[in-house]
Amino acid sequence: MQNEIVIVGAGIGGLTLAIALEQKGINFRLCEQANSFEALGYGIQVSPNVVRVLRKLGVEKQLDRVSHICCGFELRSFNTDKILAKWQIDNEIPYYQCRRADLHQLLFDAIQNKGRIHFSQRLESYEQKENCLHLYLQNQEPITAKVLVAADGVHSVIRRSLFPQYQARYAGYAAYRVILPFQDRYRSLWGKATVWMGRNHHVVIYPNGNEQNSTSWLNLVLVVKDKNWHNQGWTIPADKTALAKDFASQSDELNLILEDMIVSPEACFKWGLFIHQPLPYWSQGKVTLLGDAAHPMLPFQAQGAAMAIEDAYVLAKYLASENDVEKALIKYQQARIERTTAVQRVSRNNADIFHATGIKALIRDLGLGLVSATIPNLLNQKTAWIYNYNAETP
Numbered sequence: 572m573q574n575e576i577v578i579v580g581a582g583i584g585g586l587t588l589a590i591a592l593e594q595k596g597i598n599f600r601l602c603e604q605a606n607s608f609e610a611l612g613y614g615i616q617v618s619p620n621v622v623r624v625l626r627k628l629g630v631e632k633q634l635d636r637v638s639h640i641c642c643g644f645e646l647r648s649f650n651t652d653k654i655l656a657k658w659q660i661d662n663e664i665p666y667y668q669c670r671r672a673d674l675h676q677l678l679f680d681a682i683q684n685k686g687r688i689h690f691s692q693r694l695e696s697y698e699q700k701e702n703c704l705h706l707y708l709q710n711q712e713p714i715t716a717k718v719l720v721a722a723d724g725v726h727s728v729i730r731r732s733l734f735p736q737y738q739a740r741y742a743g744y745a746a747y748r749v750i751l752p753f754q755d756r757y758r759s760l761w762g763k764a765t766v767w768m769g770r771n772h773h774v775v776i777y778p779n780g781n782e783q784n785s786t787s788w789l790n791l792v793l794v795v796k797d798k799n800w801h802n803q804g805w806t807i808p809a810d811k812t813a814l815a816k817d818f819a820s821q822s823d824e825l826n827l828i829l830e831d832m833i834v835s836p837e838a839c840f841k842w843g844l845f846i847h848q849p850l851p852y853w854s855q856g857k858v859t860l861l862g863d864a865a866h867p868m869l870p871f872q873a874q875g876a877a878m879a880i881e882d883a884y885v886l887a888k889y890l891a892s893e894n895d896v897e898k899a900l901i902k903y904q905q906a907r908i909e910r911t912t913a914v915q916r917v918s919r920n921n922a923d924i925f926h927a928t929g930i931k932a933l934i935r936d937l938g939l940g941l942v943s944a945t946i947p948n949l950l951n952q953k954t955a956w957i958y959n960y961n962a963e964t965p
């Protein structure tokens with residue numbers, strides 16, 4: 572039998588699409604390369620634009636149960652520890668912070684018919700022949716489909732087959748991720764995201780988890796300019812002692828956290844950050860790209876998972892409302908590509924802002940101080956186009 576829609580990749584975007592299609596009564600098959608479901612990843616920011624989608628999909632309560640609520644941001648100098656700017660988030664919808672593993676798990680749990688999810692199914696290649704797609708899976712008989720959605724992440728084989736000439740470029744940054752069990756002595760960091768920036772280093776720290784219902788954690792992302800090439804994976808272990816030495820700063824609070832990191836049993840992972848040029852299109856015939864497969868981005872606006880979730884919701888909407896699937900895929904692309912390209916650009920620009928040195932850093936610090944002291948809401952207005960997006964009417 573021909574499968575209606577085949578989604579490749581049961582990550583954040585693929586699972587969200589599966590939930591949305593299931594709720595609309597649309598048949599699909601989800602193929603995941605992993606042998607079984609494994610919820611992975613440390614901290615992730617779930618901004619109001621995503622919460623709006625998750626609310627529509629009926630999983631906001633589940634998210635609330637595993638999340639910390641972020642009420643504002645504090646930017647500090649990495650060199651002096653001085654507060655450069657702080658502001659409260661002004662949005663009627665919460666801004667959550669949780670573990671990616673918890674978000675991944677709650678999306679998986681929300682799928683009613685787990686029989687539609689097929690593990691150990693790694694897509695190797697595909698062909699579009701006349702009115703049908705032929706999908707070739709590792710160690711499996713080929714399957715056919717009416718639509719193929721590539722939710723296969725940053726290393727997407729489907730993107731590579733559509734755009735063999737597109738190469739990612741190392742961005743010149745290495746990033747490190749670690750989490751620590753939350754302790755009372757981190758309490759001053761509760762309720763916000765704190766960012767230290769300067770001297771080519773930048774650190775983002777925020778709590779995640781929910782004290783009432785689950786364990787709470789302190790999530791650390793440490794980014795440093797590094798000329799050496801790092802692999803784009805998520806699971807390369809880092810040397811925590813060397814890292815703490817490199818990130819030693821004027822902030823006693825930060826130094827203490829780094830000392831805790833050294834003795835913590837939690838592993839620290841490093842990965843190289845890569846720049847992917849925006850693609851000219853995502854949909855070709857009956858094939859389309861979604862999430863990191865379509866628009867991998869630097870993590871400096873914390874919108875990678877957010878864009879995947881928005882994509883999924885919008886794609887499901889067009890697949891439900893349009894009889895002609897090729898038209899549906901084009902409408903989806905038209906609704907999404909401009910926004911995700913803009914978010915890719917902002918994420919890239921933030922890298923320069925966070926890591927500025929010399930006169931650029933001086934101007935940044937003075938500007939932030941002035942705005943934060945006089946019109947702090949301007950800092951909310953700058954991100955309103957991201958957080959106020961409504962995927963129902965893109």
Ligand SMILES: Cc1cc2nc3c(=O)[nH]c(=O)nc-3n(C[C@H](O)[C@H](O)[C@H](O)COP(=O)(O)OP(=O)(O)OC[C@H]3O[C@@H](n4cnc5c(N)ncnc54)[C@H](O)[C@@H]3O)c2cc1C
Nearest residue numbers: 580582583584604612613693694723724862863875876879
């Ligand atoms: C292991 C892991 C840990 C992460 N940790 C964090 C984190 O701590 N914080 C954070 O902000 N972001 C993290 N991310 C990134 C973030 O989750 C993604 O940027 C974002 O969710 C985009 O979602 P996506 O659905 O496009 O891709 P992903 O969520 O990466 O999902 C892609 C899925 O496709 C599957 N896949 C890939 N190729 C094939 C194939 N050929 N055939 C079948 N299946 C395939 C993968 O196994 C994966 O399940 C992590 C991603 C991964 C994969």
